[in-house]
Amino acid sequence: MKQLVRVQNFCVSRDGYGAGEGQTLERPFGNVDPGRLVSWAGATAHWPNRTDPGGTLGLDDYFTRDFSNNIGAEIMGRNKFGPQRGPWENHDWEGWWGEEPPFHTPVFVLTHHERPSITLGETTFHFLDASPKDALARAFEAAEGKDVRIGGGVATVREFLAADLIDSLHVAVSPLDIGAGERLWESPEALTDRFHLEKVPSPGSDVVHHLLWRK
Amino acid sequence: MKQLVRVQNFCVSRDGYGAGEGQTLERPFGNVDPGRLVSWAGATAHWPNRTDPGGTLGLDDYFTRDFSNNIGAEIMGRNKFGPQRGPWENHDWEGWWGEEPPFHTPVFVLTHHERPSITLGETTFHFLDASPKDALARAFEAAEGKDVRIGGGVATVREFLAADLIDSLHVAVSPLDIGAGERLWESPEALTDRFHLEKVPSPGSDVVHHLLWRK
Incomplete structure (x- = not known):
């Protein structure tokens, strides 16, 4: 089977926002509590950040375990990696995820x-100044046949959608309205001409x- | 996460049958057309037996790709491996699946x-005269930390359910009635005391x- 380009477990509000406004070090999702968007995933047995045993093995868990399947x-945008903008003042920041990113x-x-690559646990971050198409070529090679x-974040998903480089998306829509910030879509039907x-x-x-x- | 014991993509009729009566070499599901039970899976992109590209990537595909995930x-019963009963007349039969079983x-x-092990492609069949519990201990060891x-078939799933050795089940129920044969359950609610x-x-x-x- 050919290598796929997949969006997985992307969480948005009923009105289509994946993050609010005003991202900071303390608030990676801006003025939105990410817990309200991801609590469905946090309850599952295969949630990558789960530290205690237990959790559900129903439909929601199929999605959390598919997050890493194959x-x-x-590929992520810089704003998912960190809250800094413009040139790096130093290279102390190594992401939100600690010594074993998920x-x-x-x-x-x-x-x-660009800056030197960082290896933390089983994850290596490479920093690329490249178009979506060129970044994808690098990622396909690194993926060794896998997908x-x-x-994310939202801007990166939109950029890859605009370049028509995405094969499949899983988006979990939560019943809250955010009203302003980073918006994936006004409505999922906006994509049904192609998907x-x-x-x-x-x-x-x-x-x-x-x-x-x-399609 | 601990190793799980999972039933995946097990297909039954609305009245709970996984196979009809009268299994033969030509009819591994007895007097039932297995196509009527598994057509949902055959339409998906990750159906293991798919030979042409294409196929759907919706919910049904989450289940076909989870079939091998982790x-x-x-563990299977002898009747899933073949239609013979009693002592093996010879060892010519090597399963239904050809040179690269799924x-x-x-x-x-x-x-x-028991009979000597058979390796076909990436699959090795071992033949065990053992209780569910002892077979599971062997399988856990061979799985090297995975699930x-x-x-199946039905009798084997029921045996492991009776021994309370199963952690999770995915059963796809098709809208047809079979009426006689190998029955998994009268109703899924029969399991809700424990699941x-x-x-x-x-x-x-x-x-x-x-x-x-x-639970």
Whole structure:
């Protein structure tokens, strides 16, 4: 099977926002509590950040365990990697995730300000000043035949959608309105000219899983 | 995370049958056309037997791609391996699946009539005269930290359920009635004393995915 470009477990509000306004070091999702967007995932057995045993093994868990299933590399935007803007003042910042980030593959961070790669646990961050197409070529090579996940944030997913480089998306829509910030879509139907769309209400939480794949 | 014992992509009729009566070499599911039970899976991009490109990437595909996700070994009953009964007349029979079976792991075949192991492609079949508990200990060891799939048929799943050795089940229920043969359950509610149950209608096919996991 050919290598796919996948968006997985991308969490947005009912009105389509993946983050609020005003990202800071303390608030990576700006003026939105990310817990309200990701609580469905935090309850599952395979949530990557889970530290205690237990958790559900229902439909929501199929999505959290698919997050890493056959993924060989991730591409993320700089704003997912950190709150800094412009040239790096220093290289002390190594991401939000501590010594064992939940990616466990090469990760390509798109930025106009390149810097040396960082290895933390099983994850290596590479910093690339490249177009989506060129970044994807690098990620496909690094993935060694496995799929590539487009990790976000919103602007990065939109950029890859605009370049028509995405094969499939899983977007979990939570029943809250955010109103301003980083918006993935006004409505998922905006993508149905190019993508199939299935909406699957979770029996175990309050999200509706949206599954899209290229026509 | 601890190793799980999982039933995956197990297909039954609305009245709970996984196979009809009268299994033969030509009819591994007896007097039932297995196409009517598994067509939902055959339409998906990650169906293991798919030979042409294409296929859907919606909810049904999450289940076909989870079939092998983090699975390190399978346990199956002898009747899944072949139509013979009693002592092996010879060792010519090597399963239904040809030179590259879709398991790609060690497979433990439960039988009172042991025979030498067979390696076909990435799959090795071992033949064990053992209790479910002892077979599971062997499979856990072979799985090297990954999960163990209970592959069926119906009698084998029921035996492992009776021994309370199963952590989770995915059962795809198709809208047809079979009436006689190998029956998994009269109703999935028969398991809800010990298992959580979520029923998820597929938006892309006519099955209802039943997800059960231990309370």
